[in-house]
Amino acid sequence: MEKEINFSDILPRSFYGRDTVLVARELIGHHLVHDSPEGLTAGRIVETEAYLQGDPACHASRGMTNRNRVMFGPPGYAYVYFIYGMYYCFNVVTAAAGVGEAVLIRALEPVAGIPLMQARRGREKLTELCSGPARLVLAMGITREHNGCDLTRGPLFICRGAGRPQPVVTTTRIGIREGAELPLRFYLQGSKYVSKR
DNA sequence: GTCCTGATCCTCT
DNA sequence: GAGGATCAGGACG
Numbered sequence: 001m002e003k004e005i006n007f008s009d010i011l012p013r014s015f016y017g018r019d020t021v022l023v024a025r026e027l028i029g030h031h032l033v034h035d036s037p038e039g040l041t042a043g044r045i046v047e048t049e050a051y052l053q054g055d056p057a058c059h060a061s062r063g064m065t066n067r068n069r070v071m072f073g074p075p076g077y078a079y080v081y082f083i084y085g086m087y088y089c090f091n092v093v094t095a096a097a098g099v100g101e102a103v104l105i106r107a108l109e110p111v112a113g114i115p116l117m118q119a120r121r122g123r124e125k126l127t128e129l130c131s132g133p134a135r136l137v138l139a140m141g142i143t144r145e146h147n148g149c150d151l152t153r154g155p156l157f158i159c160r161g162a163g164r165p166q167p168v169v170t171t172t173r174i175g176i177r178e179g180a181e182l183p184l185r186f187y188l189q190g191s192k193y194v195s196k197r
Numbered sequence: 198g199t200c201c202t203g204a205t206c207c208t209c210t
Numbered sequence: 211g212a213g214g215a216t217c218a219g220g221a222c223g
Contacts, residue, residue: 051215057215058215065209066209081215082206083206083207083214083216084215084217086204086206086217087217106215132216133216135216174216175214176214176215177214
């Protein structure tokens with residue numbers, strides 16, 4: 001289990017400006033880091049979902065609106081949206097500018113700043129800190145202010161995981177009605193930190 | 198363990 | 211005015 005993070009090895013914009021499914025799969029194993037005023041937190045990405053422009057479950061499927069505007073912008077930016085009256089979800093904008101696609105980050109394995117995550121979440125168990133899209137947003141201190149922020153610069157960024165890529169399982173997405181049968185969810189095989197098996 | 202429900206409000210129709 | 215890329219807690223077994 002590698003816990004090493006090289007904070008200087010931030011993923012470049014070219015990583016994100018590719019096929020969304022490929023980016024969703026390859027994000028598994030990299031590290032999401034937030035260097036916030038309260039302290040630094042980081043987690044290894046263990047679960048993602050791809051949202052494609054032609055897909056009815058995607059916010060961008062019916063064109064650009066105020067909410068989904070950043071999905072149509074250049075890749076490598078954060079798309080944070082409000083859901084169910086109380087939660088936020090964090091996405092990474094992918095593909096070329098003008099294409100409304102993104103990757104939802106669904107779960108992290110806590111790596112750094114664990115006491116701060118526990119305080120933000122009001123829970124102790126590591127498997128409950130970041131195992132779910134709204135949970136990880138809370139644990140990492142991500143807010144709506146991060147909508148549209150550049151993930152290739154601080155304070156919120158993604159850096160390369162150490163070691164070799166690990167086996168990734170492909171399955172169907174969670175919590176959607178239309179497009180539920182599409183194989184667009186990816187998770188790290190065997191991880192205790194995914195939101196569901 | 199599984200199932201069900203309430204909380205809570207922004208966004209688009 | 212309806213519905214949603216969710217979570218936590220309680221009932222039940």
